[in-house]
Each structure stands twice: as C-alpha cells, then as structure tokens.
Amino acid sequence: MKKTVLASFAIAASCSAAPWWDDFPRIVSDSTSQQIHVTTNHHGNVNMNANGQDPSWGTFFQADGIVRKTSWIEKFQGAGLKQIGYFETYGQSYCLVAELEAWDQTNLTPILHHHWSWKSYSGGTIRWLGAKDFFDDEEFARPYTRTHPRYGGPAMTYPDGTLATGYDGPHTDPRNSRVYDAACSKNVLGELSIDDYRSIDGAPTNGLVYVEESDSYAGLIMFKKDSACPFWNDYTYASTLQAADAGIDGMWTDNYGPWDSLGSTPVKRGFGDWSVARFRDHLANSFSSVDLLSMGIADVSTFDIREYLRAEASAFGWDGSNLNSSVWKDSRWLDDPLWRAYLIFKRQVGTEALSGYYAAVKSAAAAAGNDEFLVAGNDIPGFSLGWSRGDLDMVSTEMSLGYKTSSGPDGFTLPPVGRYAPFYKLAREHAQSRFVNVWLYNDSYEAELAHPELCHALYYEMLATHTFPKFDPASSRIPGDEQTNTGFFEFVEFVAPIYGDRIPVEKVGLYYSSSSILRQMTPGGFVDFNGQPHQFSFWGWATALTELHIPYRVLPEWKLNAEELAGLDLLILPNVDVLDPADVSGVLELWLNAGGRLVIAGDCGIYLGESGNFALNTNGLSVASIMNHANVTVLPGNLGMDYYLAYENRSAAQRAQFDAALNDLAPRVETTASHKTGITLYADEGAGRFFMDVNNVDIDINSYTVTGTGSVEIEAELPAWLCGKDLQVKVVSPDDAMINLIDAADTNHVKIALSSIDRYVGVIIEEAVHWADPGHSGSWNVATNWIPSAPAADNGVVWNYAPGNPSITINEPAEAGWFKASRSNSASNYWNTAGLRIVNDGLSTGRFAVGDGTGSIDMFDNVWFGARLAVVNGDENAAADIVDAGGIAVRNFLLDTVGLSSNISYYTHEAGALTVQTQIELGGVSKSGDATVFRQTAGTVTVNHWDYGLRLGQNLTRGKYILDGGTASVSTVTFANPDSVFEFNSGVFAPGARDALVKTAAGGSVQLAGTGTREFRIESGYSMQLEPGVTIADKPGESGTLRKTGGGTLELDDASGISGMIDVREGMLSATTLHPDLYLLIGAAVVSLSENIAVRALSFDGGQSWASAGSWGAPGSGADYDSFRLGGSGMLQVVSDAIPPEAWTALQFSPAQIAVGLSKDNADPDGDGFDNWHEYVAGTDPTNAESVLQLSGEFPDLWFATQTGRLYAVFVSTNLQSRQWSVLTNSEGNGAGFSIIDTNRFMQGYYKVDVLLP
Known part of the structure; x- marks a missing residue:
C-alpha cells in the first residue's frame, strides 16, 4: 500500500472518554482457530466470531459454546483485540436439533452433535435446543435455564398471564412449544411465522421435523420474536451476562428493527399474541369510546386486529387463505384508521422493545464488570421505519448495491451513479457512534466487485463518511481481494490517530x-414499492x-x-x-x-x-x-x-x-471539483484540526477505468476557533497528492489547491506554531520561544518579527512542516537583515528539514519586504542537508563565514526552488582566506531583483558559484572579489525576460567545463553582457564549451579563453575574439563578427558535417565563402574541414576525455602518430595505439577490415625504390573483412591500402 504524507504527524492524546468502538472500528469476521492472525493480517482491531454468541438459541447451547471457546476468548484478550459475537434482537430465535449425553444433575450436559454436524449423529438422546429450554426450565438444559442463580429470569407467559409451558403436541417438535406460541410473531391467520432449514445432505432424519410445504426434514427452526413480548428482554439480560462474564466485548445483534416483528409484508409476520393483546391497550389509550365506535369497536377488550383485517380483506375480495393476494396491497388500507393505528402501535412498541433490549444488555454487561460492551445493530436504515431512535451504540448493517426495501428494485446501483454517503449519513443518526459499519455484499454484482478499482471507490466513500466495511475473508459474498481489503484497513489504521475525535461539520x-x-x-407491503x-x-x-x-x-x-x-x-x-x-x-x-x-x-x-x-x-x-x-x-x-x-x-x-x-441559502464548499468528487468536512476542536475528506467515484463500470479528479481548488468556511489564524495544511492519501494553501476570500475561510487523486485524500488544516515574542531573538530549540510549544516535525511555523532585526538561530537539527516569516506589523515598512540563521560548525549542528523535504520556507513579505536566510556551514559533505525543503522564498540569501573555524562555508541546492527577492550574497564579511561555495545541482535558483542579483565574494572573501545542473535565473552577477568564480559545469543560465550583466570592480572569471550542457538562454529582445575585467574561459584542465539558446543576444567581446566548442542554436552571438582551436556551431542563429577571427572548424548542422576551410563572412563580405548565418564586418578564417562528426566523437570518447580536449581532430590521444581525423577515416580506435588499419594474411591471400561509408583501394608494387604502384583492386567498405587473392605472377611484392571518404 502506498501512503503519501506531506508531513509526519504528531499525534495528540485524546481527552475524550469515547468508548473503544468510537475509535475507527475495523471489524473482521473469522470463527476459525486462526481468527487472531486473520484479524491482524487485515489490520483489524475487532473480530466478530462465534465466541460467546447467542442468536437466542438458549443459554444452555450458549454455555456449551463458551466452554469450547474459553481458550480462544482468552487468547484474544491477550492479543489486545476486541471480540464480538452474533446475537438476535427482535429477529429470529434459533432452535436446533442436538444429540446429548445424560445430564448428571449438576453440570452442563455435553452436546455430542447438532444440526451442523448431524451427519455424525451416533444414536444417542435427541433434544431440540432453543430459548424454550430457558423459559420452560427443561431438565436436560439445567442449570442453564431460567432457574440459574446468575443467568436466570422469569417464566414466559401469555398476555393474560397464563404460564406458557409445555407443548401443544409432541415435545419432539419444537413448533409445538407454548413458549414460542406465546412469544413469537404470527401471520394474520394466527399461525407462527417460521423459517426452517433442511438438514445437511446425507444426514440421518432421526429427530428432525418434517416440513410439509417443502416435503423435507429440518434440523434448524427459526422462530421470529414478537417485539411486544416483554420477556425477551429478560432472556437478553441472562444471555448477555453469560457472554460478558466469558470475556467477549460486545455483540453484533441482528434485526435491530421491524424485519421479523412486522416485516416487509406484515400480513405474514406482524401479529403475535402479545402484539394483538397490547394493541387493545393502545386503542384504549389513544382513542375515545366515540372514536372507537366510529371504527366499529364496541368492546375494545375483546377486539382482535387479526380478525378485523381478515374481515376487511374478505370484503375486498380475499379468498380467506392466500397471504400473497394483491388484496393485501390494496391502497384502500392506507385510509383504514385501524390499520394505521396498528402501524403506529407497532412502531411505538418496537422502539420501546429496542430501548429495553439496549438497557438489558448494558445492565448485564455492567453486572459483569464491563461498562463498554458494544451493541451494534443490523438492518438500519434499510428497513428500520423509525424503530431505532438512538438506543444503540453503532449501526452495523448488511448492505448490497441492488434491491432494497428502502431504495427500490434497482437499489442505488454502482458508482458513479450510485452514491452511498446518504445511506451512511442516515444510518449514523440511528445510533450514538460517529461511525457506521456495513457488511457490503457482492449480491448481483459479484464480477463487478472483484475489481479493486470499484472497491476503492466504494471503500473511500465510506471512509469519507466515517463508515467502514466488515471484512469476512472466508465468505464468497465479500467484495475485493485480500490485497485490496487489507490495504484499505491498513490506511484506516494509519489515519485513525491523525483524525482523532473529529466530527462532521454540517450546517x-x-x-x-x-x-x-x-x-x-x-x-x-409498500403500496408502491417502485415509487x-x-x-x-x-x-x-x-x-x-x-x-x-x-x-x-x-x-x-x-x-x-x-x-x-x-x-x-x-x-x-x-x-x-x-x-x-x-x-x-x-x-x-x-x-x-x-x-x-x-x-x-x-x-x-x-x-x-x-x-x-x-x-x-x-x-x-x-x-x-x-x-x-x-x-x-x-x-x-x-x-x-x-x-x-x-x-x-x-x-x-x-x-x-x-x-x-x-441559491445562497445553503452554506456550501466552493470548488472546481466535478459532481463525481465527494467533499466532506470534519473538525476536532480539541486537537485544533479542521479536515476536508475528498473522495473520487469517477469510474467507468464497463472498463473499470478511473478518471482522476484533476487539479481542484476547494474553499470552505473555517471553524470559529481557526478564523484569522496562520494556517498549515497537510494531506494523507493512498495516492500521490500534493497540496498548497492559496488566498481565500477572507480570514474566515480556507482555500486549497489539490493535485489530482484517483481514490482519496484527507486534508488536515490547523494553526501553525508561533514564535513567542516578535521582538525577541533566540534559538529554535528552546521550547519557551514557541507558542503553544516547541514545533513538532509536522507543524507549520510562523515567525512574525518586529522592527529591529530580531533573529532565530538553528544550531542543532530542527524540523517543521513549513516555515513562514513576515512583519508583525504589515502597515510598517521594514525588513529583517538578521533573519533565520542556520549554523553547522564545531559544537553547532544546525540542520533544517521542512516537510520531509517537500515543505516550504517563505520569508518574503509582499513586494519588497522580507527576511534574510543565512547559512554558516563548514562541512562540505553536509552542504545539501543544511536546508531540506521543497521551496524557499526569501528576501536575501547569505552564505556566511562569520565565526566559522574552517574559513570556508558550503551550501548545495539540489532540488526544488530557491527564490530570492533581492540578492544572493556569497560572503558576508571581508576576511582574507575566507571563502564561500554555493553549488546548484538541480532545481531552480532565481533572484528577482534586476540589479542586485548574485554577488560573488565580499572584498577579501572569495565567492564561488558552481552550476552543476538545474536553472539559474539571475540578471546581474557581480564579482566583488578578484578570485571569485562562476563555474559552469552543466545546466541552464536563464536571466528571463530582462537584460543580464556580469560586472566587476576587481576581476573574476566565468569558467566553462568541457562536458555536460552549459546553456545560456537569452530571451528575444534582451541581451547578456560581460563587463571588461570579467574573463570567460575554459575551466582549468578542460576545453570549455557553451550552448546559446533563446532569441536574444549573448555579447562576448573576448571569448578567446574558450577552446572547446560554442554552439549557437538561436538568437545572436556577438564576439570580438575567439580561440583559434574552437569549434563553432551555428544553427538557426547569427554570429556577428567585428574583427577578423580564426577558428579551428565551422558547422551549420550541429557538427554532423563541417564547412570548407577558408575564409567565411556575411554575404558581400568578399570572403571565400559566405553565409546569412554570419554578420558584422569581420571574417571568420576556418582552419580545417577535416573534423570527425559529433556522433563519432561521442561514441569514441568519454565525457572526461572530451572535457580535456582529447577529442579534437588534431589530437592524438593514443600517441600512435595518427590524429583523430585520420583515426576516424581509417575506422580505428583513437584511444588504442594497437588499433590500426593493416593488411593481414599470406601471399597471395590477403585480408583487411573495412568500415561502411569508406572507399578502399589496394595497390601493389614490386620495387619500393621505383615508387610505382599499380591498382590491384578497389571497393566500397561493408563493415566486414575484405579478402584479396593476387593472381599476378609476381615472385614478390609490396601492398598498401588507401582509404578515402566518398
């Protein structure tokens, strides 16, 4: 997983007393022996497992599970993870077949096999296990029944107080239990609403119940609880107490709403006996006798809503049995006052039941010593109908992207059309936590949700809305793959302490x-499900x-x-x-x-x-x-x-x-982002942080191609406690994300510019740390100099300095997210010549790392004002580490030697931008023997002031600027010491849209290296001059070269010190003298000559070919040759046209050899007597004396190597004294060997080979 963090974050300890589930809960399901490994591998902090669970299948079966999982529970506790079990609220009550050993009258009866292992049934005692065992105090389940001294409760009764005990039929069929008859949901016919599950294929049918509707046998029956029955909460207390005693930390409790006590088709499950009975009380308390009579109720005490609805349905044409009849969805029901009253009653009694359930769980957990026992409820808000109204810790709901009762037959569909933030926001309002958990299923979208791109769009929309998925690695219904899912939770784990106690900002x-x-x-059901x-x-x-x-x-x-x-x-x-x-x-x-x-x-x-x-x-x-x-x-x-x-x-x-x-009614986020970009605001006042969560859902669901957000600007209103403050901004992201603060409408707003992201970025905005006293000078590392405290690595730092030149000194390693200095009184005109000083010498070990190398130093204040950045560093090896920042903007930059033991101060700029408003000063005091070395290897160095520019040295102090790479943009270079040097090894010198001047009062030199690219880029309409006294010459030991680009003019009155090459590609070069050994290359440019000058060679095509030797001048000059590329009154005497092409030179010689002139045509680097031109023609290696063109073989069979692009002639002579040679043969070279058989009948002879260019 990739994390982009534009500052390392200091995490402030939270002062809140929030429960553990309110700390970015990352839930993983696994019930195997590897559950700890699976959870930690997924970066989870909560595991949902089978430890201590009870979907209302009786405290007897729950106790058996706890005994079997005790060691697992303890291991989880030892690992520091939370564990929660599966429970049922007012949903299903499981009842399952089991094979038992005999009860010993004291201890827990061992369970040998049950529904899920019924294939192994071994012929023993069969019992059905469920809540009926608890309420009916069945002997085999003792002591884990309602009579248990700790985990007990009252007996079940019917609404009239009759004890609900025993069976109406054989006890071998749990459907006959009076407990379920009294306490569970029924349809409008008064029949229990039951889900049954067939036994596992191949299992015996012993003890199973026959299900006539499906002609099959079931080993698991699920009854549905009637939320109007108060005894279920007594059972909940006992079950929770046993689970909490065992050591689990909470429950995921299914059906935290009306699904099984009203249902999406109430006619099938909304009419348990307790609901029917208590509705009478509701009628009596809500309506007058006159109102009741108007609804046809003469005696409310005998009224039965089931009978009433059946009668009304019959009047609508119902056949008396079909619960799927369209009659039950007839719109006339909406006008029926008794039906509406029943819906209201069910809602009210449902909310009452959930509140009672929640209170029972919390009370039981507290009795077990656990005051933070999670209650996470399902089915919200997909089908909640107002049941849950806050008596719930956290929503943890099953969710799919298609059909839902709340969103119609198509559901929300896939992103970018489907936006799920509304669903999560609604869910949040049903519980107390600021977080929501969802069980995202891939139902109907299995292929689509296998793509990580789609999963990312969904997951990061969740994070932006304080929602997290529950991962179940063993389930085929869960989206994504292990890499995608663990990567997301790893990122959430990373941001959790940064996001802290934040809450949404929503007005x-x-x-x-x-x-x-x-x-x-x-x-x-709904009268119009589709609308x-x-x-x-x-x-x-x-x-x-x-x-x-x-x-x-x-x-x-x-x-x-x-x-x-x-x-x-x-x-x-x-x-x-x-x-x-x-x-x-x-x-x-x-x-x-x-x-x-x-x-x-x-x-x-x-x-x-x-x-x-x-x-x-x-x-x-x-x-x-x-x-x-x-x-x-x-x-x-x-x-x-x-x-x-x-x-x-x-x-x-x-x-x-x-x-x-x-219109202007709604406070909004002003942004250039598209509608496919989500933006959510949060604030954590305790930590002083304001957040913008930005997520992208712009995905093509056909190709799974993600289109990034593009660069966007976002402006939002600040919380009151950040208004008017100096701000700092950071980001966390799984993508590469870059951010900048830009000017907002006013100090009550913040505005950012954000680079394009594919998935998500979290923007963190907070107040920067301040220097305590604007008029006080001091050391960075002293905590008392800062408000509120010494800066941490991620903090932005603000220094508002007063008049009088106070300074900050960094004399040991320091870090900040960014650094900004400005006048404390912006209405007054002053600048700071002391500024920020970084000292690395002797006992001082100053370093300044800003934003891990990507942050900014901003010490420039408006058009003219600002502060100086000074560096004093005696360690050349540390020169690039003294200041590590992505961008530096200062009024002055000083490389100083004051107090330096070694007398030489070093600084290296190797990345980003250094922008100086007035001057770069290499040397602050005049002292004999002192020197400063400023090296630029990359990035940009810019001085804005047209006159001050770059000052090399200070009287007796030498200054040296070494340009090794990047771009230097300075309009004025001043040599203030005769031994100062501008050493140009590689890179670009580009003054920009202004004239440039290199001036001196005492000398100084511009030295050009022989390799690399030394480009002088002079823009059209501008020129660059060197004052007399400034020399431009070869770097000692090398043959200097330069490249001239741009449409402007480079004026070199005396360039006789450059012996390598001048490549004029654009604009004009004006010269009075040039070195006689110079190669002059002229492209789409003009060279103006005021005197007659000699050069070694001339090329008009970049050195691929060379102009004829002789005199050259402008048209009409009278020279041997003329070219419109030449101007002025002078002529150019070209010494040689026998020059190897540049491509050959680059192939044969190393940069170091070229730099010292060994590649020139008249050089003989291998000392074999053949210069480079002849080596080129012969096709031999100019750096290897043993590489020669020679004939091989024995008479009369001869052989020699050839090169393409050459003409070869072989001559023979029988007498060298006569000097008469006869042509034996000639041929064009083919890059291979050339064989000759001399058929002449000479007894002896001499042979030679001539090679020529075509």
Whole structure:
C-alpha cells in the first residue's frame, strides 16, 4: 500500500472518554482457530466470531459454546483485540436439533452433535435446543435455564398471564412449544411465522421435523420474536451476562428493527399474541369510546386486529387463505384508521422493545464488570421505519448495491451513479457512534466487485463518511481481494490517530420522516414499492447535496427539536407526507423566527403525525402557516424523487435545479471539483484540526477505468476557533497528492489547491506554531520561544518579527512542516537583515528539514519586504542537508563565514526552488582566506531583483558559484572579489525576460567545463553582457564549451579563453575574439563578427558535417565563402574541414576525455602518430595505439577490415625504390573483412591500402 504524507504527524492524546468502538472500528469476521492472525493480517482491531454468541438459541447451547471457546476468548484478550459475537434482537430465535449425553444433575450436559454436524449423529438422546429450554426450565438444559442463580429470569407467559409451558403436541417438535406460541410473531391467520432449514445432505432424519410445504426434514427452526413480548428482554439480560462474564466485548445483534416483528409484508409476520393483546391497550389509550365506535369497536377488550383485517380483506375480495393476494396491497388500507393505528402501535412498541433490549444488555454487561460492551445493530436504515431512535451504540448493517426495501428494485446501483454517503449519513443518526459499519455484499454484482478499482471507490466513500466495511475473508459474498481489503484497513489504521475525535461539520439538515415511509405500508407491503414519495425524494435530495458539495446532516423526525436545529442554518423538507402541525408551530416556526431557513420541497404535511393517527390533515398542509415566512422557500413537485429515479440519466440541468433552488441559502464548499468528487468536512476542536475528506467515484463500470479528479481548488468556511489564524495544511492519501494553501476570500475561510487523486485524500488544516515574542531573538530549540510549544516535525511555523532585526538561530537539527516569516506589523515598512540563521560548525549542528523535504520556507513579505536566510556551514559533505525543503522564498540569501573555524562555508541546492527577492550574497564579511561555495545541482535558483542579483565574494572573501545542473535565473552577477568564480559545469543560465550583466570592480572569471550542457538562454529582445575585467574561459584542465539558446543576444567581446566548442542554436552571438582551436556551431542563429577571427572548424548542422576551410563572412563580405548565418564586418578564417562528426566523437570518447580536449581532430590521444581525423577515416580506435588499419594474411591471400561509408583501394608494387604502384583492386567498405587473392605472377611484392571518404 502506498501512503503519501506531506508531513509526519504528531499525534495528540485524546481527552475524550469515547468508548473503544468510537475509535475507527475495523471489524473482521473469522470463527476459525486462526481468527487472531486473520484479524491482524487485515489490520483489524475487532473480530466478530462465534465466541460467546447467542442468536437466542438458549443459554444452555450458549454455555456449551463458551466452554469450547474459553481458550480462544482468552487468547484474544491477550492479543489486545476486541471480540464480538452474533446475537438476535427482535429477529429470529434459533432452535436446533442436538444429540446429548445424560445430564448428571449438576453440570452442563455435553452436546455430542447438532444440526451442523448431524451427519455424525451416533444414536444417542435427541433434544431440540432453543430459548424454550430457558423459559420452560427443561431438565436436560439445567442449570442453564431460567432457574440459574446468575443467568436466570422469569417464566414466559401469555398476555393474560397464563404460564406458557409445555407443548401443544409432541415435545419432539419444537413448533409445538407454548413458549414460542406465546412469544413469537404470527401471520394474520394466527399461525407462527417460521423459517426452517433442511438438514445437511446425507444426514440421518432421526429427530428432525418434517416440513410439509417443502416435503423435507429440518434440523434448524427459526422462530421470529414478537417485539411486544416483554420477556425477551429478560432472556437478553441472562444471555448477555453469560457472554460478558466469558470475556467477549460486545455483540453484533441482528434485526435491530421491524424485519421479523412486522416485516416487509406484515400480513405474514406482524401479529403475535402479545402484539394483538397490547394493541387493545393502545386503542384504549389513544382513542375515545366515540372514536372507537366510529371504527366499529364496541368492546375494545375483546377486539382482535387479526380478525378485523381478515374481515376487511374478505370484503375486498380475499379468498380467506392466500397471504400473497394483491388484496393485501390494496391502497384502500392506507385510509383504514385501524390499520394505521396498528402501524403506529407497532412502531411505538418496537422502539420501546429496542430501548429495553439496549438497557438489558448494558445492565448485564455492567453486572459483569464491563461498562463498554458494544451493541451494534443490523438492518438500519434499510428497513428500520423509525424503530431505532438512538438506543444503540453503532449501526452495523448488511448492505448490497441492488434491491432494497428502502431504495427500490434497482437499489442505488454502482458508482458513479450510485452514491452511498446518504445511506451512511442516515444510518449514523440511528445510533450514538460517529461511525457506521456495513457488511457490503457482492449480491448481483459479484464480477463487478472483484475489481479493486470499484472497491476503492466504494471503500473511500465510506471512509469519507466515517463508515467502514466488515471484512469476512472466508465468505464468497465479500467484495475485493485480500490485497485490496487489507490495504484499505491498513490506511484506516494509519489515519485513525491523525483524525482523532473529529466530527462532521454540517450546517444543512435534510429531514427524514420515518412516519411518511411507514404510512405507505399496507398489510402486503409498500403500496408502491417502485415509487416511495418521501423515501425516494430523500435519497434524491441527499444525492444532489452530495454532488453539489453542500455539507449536510440527516435530521430524523425524532430529533426535530430546538437543540438540534440550533446547529443548522438551513433545513430541507423533502416531500414529507406526515408532519404534525404541532412540530410546525412549536418547533419550526420558532426556529425560523430566530433566523433559520427552510426549504419546503413538494407537499409537506398532508397527513397528521402519530398523535393524529396519520389521518388526512383536513385543514390543508401542516406547513401552510409558514409557507409565506420570509425565511421559507417553497418548491413544487417531487424534485428529489425525479432525480433519484433518473439514475444514469441524471443531468447537469437537474443538478442546476437544486443549485438554483438553494441559491445562497445553503452554506456550501466552493470548488472546481466535478459532481463525481465527494467533499466532506470534519473538525476536532480539541486537537485544533479542521479536515476536508475528498473522495473520487469517477469510474467507468464497463472498463473499470478511473478518471482522476484533476487539479481542484476547494474553499470552505473555517471553524470559529481557526478564523484569522496562520494556517498549515497537510494531506494523507493512498495516492500521490500534493497540496498548497492559496488566498481565500477572507480570514474566515480556507482555500486549497489539490493535485489530482484517483481514490482519496484527507486534508488536515490547523494553526501553525508561533514564535513567542516578535521582538525577541533566540534559538529554535528552546521550547519557551514557541507558542503553544516547541514545533513538532509536522507543524507549520510562523515567525512574525518586529522592527529591529530580531533573529532565530538553528544550531542543532530542527524540523517543521513549513516555515513562514513576515512583519508583525504589515502597515510598517521594514525588513529583517538578521533573519533565520542556520549554523553547522564545531559544537553547532544546525540542520533544517521542512516537510520531509517537500515543505516550504517563505520569508518574503509582499513586494519588497522580507527576511534574510543565512547559512554558516563548514562541512562540505553536509552542504545539501543544511536546508531540506521543497521551496524557499526569501528576501536575501547569505552564505556566511562569520565565526566559522574552517574559513570556508558550503551550501548545495539540489532540488526544488530557491527564490530570492533581492540578492544572493556569497560572503558576508571581508576576511582574507575566507571563502564561500554555493553549488546548484538541480532545481531552480532565481533572484528577482534586476540589479542586485548574485554577488560573488565580499572584498577579501572569495565567492564561488558552481552550476552543476538545474536553472539559474539571475540578471546581474557581480564579482566583488578578484578570485571569485562562476563555474559552469552543466545546466541552464536563464536571466528571463530582462537584460543580464556580469560586472566587476576587481576581476573574476566565468569558467566553462568541457562536458555536460552549459546553456545560456537569452530571451528575444534582451541581451547578456560581460563587463571588461570579467574573463570567460575554459575551466582549468578542460576545453570549455557553451550552448546559446533563446532569441536574444549573448555579447562576448573576448571569448578567446574558450577552446572547446560554442554552439549557437538561436538568437545572436556577438564576439570580438575567439580561440583559434574552437569549434563553432551555428544553427538557426547569427554570429556577428567585428574583427577578423580564426577558428579551428565551422558547422551549420550541429557538427554532423563541417564547412570548407577558408575564409567565411556575411554575404558581400568578399570572403571565400559566405553565409546569412554570419554578420558584422569581420571574417571568420576556418582552419580545417577535416573534423570527425559529433556522433563519432561521442561514441569514441568519454565525457572526461572530451572535457580535456582529447577529442579534437588534431589530437592524438593514443600517441600512435595518427590524429583523430585520420583515426576516424581509417575506422580505428583513437584511444588504442594497437588499433590500426593493416593488411593481414599470406601471399597471395590477403585480408583487411573495412568500415561502411569508406572507399578502399589496394595497390601493389614490386620495387619500393621505383615508387610505382599499380591498382590491384578497389571497393566500397561493408563493415566486414575484405579478402584479396593476387593472381599476378609476381615472385614478390609490396601492398598498401588507401582509404578515402566518398
């Protein structure tokens, strides 16, 4: 995994007392013996396993599991990890077949085999294990029944108080148990709602129950709990206590909502005996006798909702048995006051049950000594209908990307269309944690979610919304692969201590009305599953707000109060069908009068709230009284649902509708980012940090190609405690991410420029550390000089200096995220000539590392003012480490020798940009024997001032600037000492759009090396001159070369010291004298001569060919040859045209040999008597004396090597004294050997080979 961190982070200890699950929980599922390894390998800190779990299958079976897993529990505790087990809330109650040994009347009865191992059944005693064992105190399960002294509870009863004990039929069939009959959900016919699971293939049928509907045998029956039955919470207390005593740290508890006690088709499971009975109480308490009579209820004490609904259904045409009949989804049910009353009752009793469940768990865990026992609930918000209202630690919900009861038949679909931040934000409001956990399944998208690119888009959207997936490596339903999933959790593990106690910054509220959703429910389910008015409007608005970068929170109906509204500037009501008038007049109107703003989208308040039984509001819309309020905006239609259902056809025009409707109402993030970029704001006031989480969902789901965000700018309002502060910014990212602070609208805002990212970046903004006293000088390492404390490596540092030139001295290694210096009084005109001083000599070991080498030093203050950066360093080997920064901007840069024991001060610039406003000073005092050496190996060095520029030396102190690479941009170079040197080895000297002058009062030299690229780039319309007294010459021991580029003019009155090569590629070179051994190359340029000058060779094509020897001049000059590339009154005498091509020279000679002139045509580096020109023609090695062109073989068979591009002639003579040679043969060279057979009948002879260029 790749992490980009633009500063190392100092982690402040949190002062909060948050529970352990509120610290970036990374949950991994594994129930094998390798569960610790699997969890840590995935960088998890919580494991969900089978240790201590109980999906309501009885404390007897739970106890058996605890005994078997005791050592595993202890190992987990020893590893410092948290472990949670699977429990059931008001969902299923497992009951499974088992083979037991005999009970010894005291201890836990051993379980030999059960449903999952029934293939191994060995003929022993068979019992069915479940909650019935607990409530019915069945003997085989003792002591782990309701009579247990610690893990016990009351007996189950029917609503009328009758003890629910025994069986209505054979006890071998758990479906006959009166416990389940009394406590579990039933359909409208009064039949238990049951899920059954077939036995494992090949298992015996002994003890199993026959399931007539499927003609099969089951070894596992799942009953569904009736949330109106209060005894389930007694069982929960006992089960939790036993689990907490065993040492587990919490529970993932399924069905934390209405799924099994109401269901998506209530007619099939919403009518347990306790619900039927307690509904009578609800009716009696909620309606008058007159109201009841109007609904056909004469005696509420005998009323049975099941009988009523069956009768009504029959009147609608129901056949009396088919629970899948369309009658049960008839829209007329929505107008039935008794059905609506039953829905409201189920919601209220469901919420009561969940609160009781939560209290029972917490009470039991506390009794076991665990005050931080996690309750993580499932099925929220996908199907919650307002059941859970905060009595829950954290939502941990199963989730798939397709069909969901809350999002329709297609679900949200894949990114970039599908945005899941709305789902996570809604989930968060149902519990107390700032985090959400999801079990992301690959259902219907198995192939798609195997691609890491898609997983990254989903995972990092989760992180940006404080949500994390639960990974289950053994499951085929989990997306991604091990590398993708472990890499994500590794990154979360890394950022967790940095993100600390942060919470979202959200000033816009989006109202969520679970009542509006519930009112759409018929006994057969939602009246229009494909078009849910409020739910889909909510999703559409939430998606649009996400895409418009408007930070928002969800405000559920149960949080509509003055306290919650106080933190909001704007509230949006998205087609809220159900809205009680009392909430309008008693809450919203008061908030509006206090300055709040409200958007009413669509028809809101058509129906009354729960207290009004969801009845039609006969007075019109509940919001009618505030629609004309000055702070209210009314939007017609269902804009949100239209946008949600458009899916991939959602358009910019639709988003513009939302944008225009909100106009200036909604506090938003101003950004250049696209709608496919998510931006979420967080703040941690205790740590002083403000956050921007940026995630990218721009993925092509056909090719899985990710399009990065592109470079973006983001501006957001700062928290009050950061307004007006000097800020620093850092990032954490799995991508390469770069960031800069740029000028915001005002000091109440922050604006950043961010490089393109593919996945995610977390931006951290905080106050920089300050120098304590603007007028005080001191050492960096003294803690008392800083506010709030000595800078850590990641802290930005601000120094606001007063007049009087105070200084900061770094005399031991120091680090900072960045450093900024400026005047403490920006209205006064002064600069700081003392500035920041870094000393490395003797006992002083000053170094300054800024942002791990990527941070900035900014000591330039406005147009003219600023402070000096001074370096005193006697260690040449440390020259590049003295200042390690990505960018340096200062008023002056001084390389000083004051107090230096070695008399020579060194500095090396090897990366980034050094920008100096006025002058680089190489030497601060005049002292004989002192010297300074500034070396540039890469990056840029720029001096902005046109006149001061670069000063080499200071009277008696020598200065040396060595340009080894990069670009130096200086308009004036001043030699202030006669022995000072500008040594040009490689790189670019580019003054920019200005004239350049090298001047002196005492001498000095520009020395050019023989290899590398020494480019003088003079821009068109400008010139560069050297004053008399400044010499430009070869670097000692080398033959100097230079390259002239740019359309401007380089004026070299006396360039006779350059003996290597001048390559004029662009613009003009003006010269009075040149070295006679010089190679002069002229490209798309002009060389102007004022005198007659001799050079060794001339080329107009970059040295690939050479101009004829003789005199050259401008057209009309009278020279032997003329060229429009030459100008002026002088002529150029070219000595030789026998020059090897540059390509051959580069191949035959090393840079070091070229540098010292060994490659010149008239040089003989191997001392064999043949100069380089003749070596080139002969095709021999000029650096090897044994490499010669010669004939080999024995008469009359002769042979010699040839080169391509050569003509060879072989001559023969019988008498050398006569000097008469006859041509034997001639041929063009082919790069191979050439064989000759002399057929002449000479007794003896002499042979020679001539080689010529064509």
